[in-house]
Amino acid sequence: MAEETTPQEEAVDVDETVEQETEARPLPGDPILDPLAEAFPSVEFTSFQPITGPRQDTAHVAREDLIPFVTAVKDAGFETFVDTCAVDHLNRDPRYDIVINLLSMQHTQRLMIKVGLPGDDPRLDSITPVYAGANFYEREAWDLMGIVFEGHTDLTRIVLPDDWTGHPLRKDYSVGSVPVQFKGSHKSS
């Protein structure tokens, strides 16, 4: 790490070797993410490199650690809130994934934080105290996926009517169909 300073390609190679040598749990190999990985040993980092575009880093966080980790991430320079969404992996053990997408404009870097939630207890601490912009996104995740964000000041339905039942983006919520007056067009009738 010390000698190689000039071209970027070589520096990447050196980083990889350092990762393999130092410890069993590899660091993300990134100057901003490495301190976070050291401070939170339970957080696991993965990354996906598409053929074009920047590498996409994901931090897998347990739900108890979310607020301290998010706070640390914000302090590390990820000042911009981008997105929060919920993914329903039906029949998978942590059934839901909450994906929080953050952006650091100063470092030109993105970080996705992923929290797995069990299907029978989809609760998570709200990150609105840290990122005010999560407000509508958490309401949307509650509305469409039924994730309860504890500590959210106004967790109400946002895009669906207030008297709607169910959470439509869940995989066990059917799309439904409307009977049409053509022969055989509607199987169930």
Add this chain to the structure above:
Amino acid sequence: MSETPHNVEGDTEAPVLEPPIQAADEGLDAVERRRAHDIWVAGTEEPDWVAGSTDEGAQELLPRDIDPAVEVQRGLVVDDDYLEEPTVIEDERQIINMGPQHPATHGVLRLHMELEGETVRRVKPIIGYLHTGMEKTAETLSYMQGSTNVTRMDYLSPLNNELCYSLVVEQLLGVEIPPRAQAIRVLMTELNRIASHLIWVATFGMDIGALSMMIYGFREREAILAFFEKVTGLRMNHNYIRPGGVAADLPAGWEEDVEEALDIVRAGLTDYEDLLNGNPIFLDRTQGVGIITPEEAQAYGATGPIARAAGVNFDLRKAFPYSGIEQYEFDVPLGKYGDTHDRYLVRMEEIRQSMRIVEQILETMPPGDYRTEDRKVTPPPRKRIDESMEALIHHFKIFSEGFKVPPGEAYQAVESPRGELGMYLVAKGGSKPWRLHVRTPSFATVQALPVMMTDLIIPDVIATLASLDPVLGDVDR
């Protein structure tokens, strides 16, 4: 205006748009004024006047332990409506709904406003009137059909939606896009940005009283839409940019059409600036109105022209270039005060910068294929179908079943005219997405409305809302 900033050359240095000098004091003053007031930021320190739920329909937004209004009604306090007395302001709060059927809300946005006389003290945007469940629909459509779905979200910049969708699918597919297809994509999305900003300046002008702007903006936009129609067959909702490339090559003589459209827009821009810049009513309506600070813009996720008008130097085309846009030279205009007037200046400048990109594409359009030759996503050519059974089967499978995308998760963002348009795709190996989440720029913008609108009077609320350019189809999806 001292100087037209689009003359600034070079990539790295972003021109800072200077509003006229008299705006300076007013703008800063307004920042201080608004900061002094308690803005309710959800989740942060709650002022004591936030009374529990602010649910839709709840009329009790303020604790009313002592009600001075009663004294006014009894006639004990003589109150003149025409005088704005700060001492009697507290008792005059009333809740008014603006929208969802209000012509100035750009669709079906409903603003739940708590007024004090004509001053808006608190505002809560209520959305969902245009929710059509597009994320759920996306799970039932194959990847090939998906772009018809997403193009209908932000109906003023459909090509940007399609581009974002195509890019995120291509990330997981691992397909390389030929240079000509990339250049066509950039050409179309930048023209779309111009068209979208033109319609913005048209409706913005109309909302603040410059009614001629409405006609002018739509007139010039028509030139671009005519080109879109020639290329894609449709004026809106094109379904032109698809995973793997674009649907068809540009028609013969497209250069002349683009040049003609650019000339019309260029002439139009001069007209707009003659009409608006320096117009005292326009300046008065826009300067120091609807301010957002860079920190607030970042915390609320307000991106695009709104953040750039506040001075946030961030453009996804520069930060995370996509579709080969890094080869073109353009500047990122930045505002200084984050008010409505800066948003106007930034958008007008963005039109010019997009025209610069388009002009460069006119000169450097590479030859080659307009879609990838990867047979995974592209059907075999028509000639092969006549000779080869396998090609026929392949063709049939691709259009009936769709192509399969390997499992994975990816996020892709593009700089739509309204800010960061991102799509998060979860694939599980089938021919349909497992989950497609769309991060739309207008959603975050609408969320940040209370920050900008608190303590404005109602006409300024209209001006602020118009300057943000929310598209409700984009908000509700």
